């Protein structure tokens with residue numbers, strides 16, 4: 001449905017200089033919900049603006065289906081857009097706000113109003129059609145903006161941080177609503193967000209951007225479970241992945257990760273190519289992926305508990321090696337029933353399929 005081919009955007013027009021978007025390739029299927037996720041300044045909004053036609057790429061090509069749209073005006077792209085600010089017309093009623101893009105296309109008033117009524121039903125604001133935006137809550141305004149974007153039955157819906165003005169609770173409801181409406185209408189949707197939870201919850205696939213480049217483009221599970229590099233691994237997850245510097249060594253004939261505080265024997269099924277022996281790595285351990293076991297577990301790593309924080313849903317336990325040689329504490333999550341106190345000695349179990357190893361190249365590739 002949408003293809004971005006080697007898109008570069010330099011705001012001064014010079015390809016060589018600071019690029020907001022730097023060689024971006026992306027394919028989005030018809031009906032798919034895709035998020036562009038990344039830290040501030042990574043090029044998300046710039047990419048969305050190019051899809052909308054509000055910005056022109058410095059080089060590269062954008063296709064909607066077979067059609068190259070680089071030079072197609074925004075109004076001719078058959079897209080609907082919802083901005084962070086909603087940009088509703090304050091002097092118009094909800095009905096007229098929703099009908100506005102239809103009237104712009106010369107649809108007659110009765111028909112435009114009928115369509116406004118139809119679409120307002122779908123987003124559940126049909127009881128608010130006579131109000132002005134100032135008489136609506138944030139969540140209601142958000143729905144009006146959605147209805148207006150959807151009124152023309154666009155093929156593509158572009159959402160720029162559409163939930164950032166809503167409080168945490170409402171955000172969850174609106175998020176489900178957006179997803180439901182999107183599924184019902186089957187409209188191909190791209191959302192820009194810096195909220196990872198939102199992106200992972202709502203999308204079929206997420207493109208993680210950094211410095212104008214896609215780091216990984218995959219379904220949420222895969223991004224979380226198989227991050228391709230250190231950036232993706234450390235960007236996703238809350239609390240974040242623990243990253244422990246170490247070296248791959250042979251110890252007692254077994255491949256082992258030697259860190260400053262402990263040794264971890266690499267399980268058989270995860271053996272590395274011999275070329276990695278002697279090389280420095282970062283061991284990545286997600287707080288959710290470790291468990292505490294008894295002292296009789298030969299694979300477990302003895303640790304000392306430094307701090308226990310109660311999160312409500314469970315406990316965040318910070319541990320370090322008994323000799324305090326580790327540079328930073330390791331954080332893990334347990335359930336509320338696990339009885340741990342600071343000062344305790346515990347035994348840390350790392351599941352064979354749940355640790356990550358990153359090499360020391362610039363990108364920190366997952367081995």
Ligand code: ATP
Nearest residue numbers: 011019020038039040041042043044045046047194
């Ligand atoms: P945020 O989450 O903060 O909105 P973003 O990922 O959407 O960030 P962009 O707005 O796409 O990032 O900006 C990407 C880069 O381009 C940034 O370094 C930004 O400073 C730069 N940039 C954005 N707009 C312009 C502009 N009009 N002129 C020059 N540079 C710009």
